[in-house]
């Protein structure tokens with residue numbers, strides 16, 4: 001292999017590819033592997049198409065102290081323009097097994113295929129998570145959620161490669177520290193998810209509807225259940241209207257989904273934040289707020305819009321823009337750089353901080369750059 005990795009690392013990567021049957025590519029532009037379509041090259045990438053290959057490759061690279069980036073669908077990654085000084089391990093084991101009220105997926109399975117196949121097999125429970133891009137293995141990493149459901153409520157167990165011991169074991173969701181868009185797996189190199197298993201229901205009905213907008217679109221009350229296939233179609237329609245279903249032809253979907261998490265404001269800070277909102281927008285303004293662990297959750301999209309950033313900001317000439325459908329998605333209009341997207345992210349974050357005293361935290365994982 002050519003490339004710019006130091007010679008001993010080149011040898012290690014070639015040997016690892018041969019020993020474990022991984023596909024080796026060099027100087028791979030990560031812009032082609034992320035949904036933001038941003039990011040410079042990876043010096044090398046090993047694509048692992050079965051679970052033993054994923055585990056063997058990661059163990060061997062760890063033993064040789066080669067830095068790695070674990071890659072699924074690239075839909076929650078922001079990669080710097082200079083690329084990554086690491087070997088990318090592309091998790092591409094993708095078998096899916098549908099059992100009696102049980103769905104087991106290898107980590108590299110495309111998440112939305114897992115959802116679609118489970119519903120087609122008459123299993124309900126995952127339908128609200130339809131249309132979320134990326135891999136099954138990444139779903140516990142940030143406890144993906146949408147329309148009132150998080151994977152935390154459905155996960156039965158997760159198969160992990162523990163990178164400190166090299167051992168493979170199944171763990172229950174209680175070991176994962178699952179919270180709002182977070183877990184013990186996010187922002188760490190402690191473990192690789194090899195497979196996930198979900199408890200679903202076999203009556204073909206959805207989980208109880210917990211999201212007002214979705215229930216209303218279905219003509220249902222919150223708490224009711226509907227055929228899972230119907231809920232999936234409505235969720236996909238709602239998501240598409242917000243640019244949240246990948247569509248190569250629609251630049252509003254060249255994103256990492258929501259760029260900022262909804263901020264949770266501690267109780268002692270809430271009066272000052274509500275005061276700042278009232279000072280700017282008037283006393284009568286109704287602020288969307290929801291009880292959450294550690295305080296009150298506010299809507300990041302609402303705050304961004306009220307701080308003066310409209311959909312499509314900064315306008316048609318911006319290479320990086322807010323989505324024209326949703327203020328919470330930062331998008332690449334075709335030829336943006338990561339630096340331009342970062343500049344937009346910082347502008348929005350500073351604007352919200354100055355207006356309301358709330359600091360927004362990015363949801364995607366940044367590699368080779370910092371928001």
Ligand SMILES: Cc1cc2nc3c(=O)[nH]c(=O)nc-3n(C[C@H](O)[C@H](O)[C@H](O)COP(=O)(O)OP(=O)(O)OC[C@H]3O[C@@H](n4cnc5c(N)ncnc54)[C@H](O)[C@@H]3O)c2cc1C
Pocket residue numbers: 035069070071072073074075076077091107132133134135136137138139141142143144145146185187191192193194243244245246253255256257258365
């Ligand atoms: C249009 C759009 C809409 C979205 N909507 C939602 C939504 O509604 N709800 C939501 O929660 N998210 C949403 N997202 C974010 C994203 O789709 C999810 O976070 C998804 O689970 C990321 O999966 P991935 O395979 O693409 O992960 P990647 O982007 O490849 O990786 C993300 C992080 O997880 C790590 N990782 C990936 N696979 C593994 C593994 N097997 N083991 C250990 N670590 C791993 C990576 O190293 C990286 O740190 C959206 C994104 C887009 C582009």
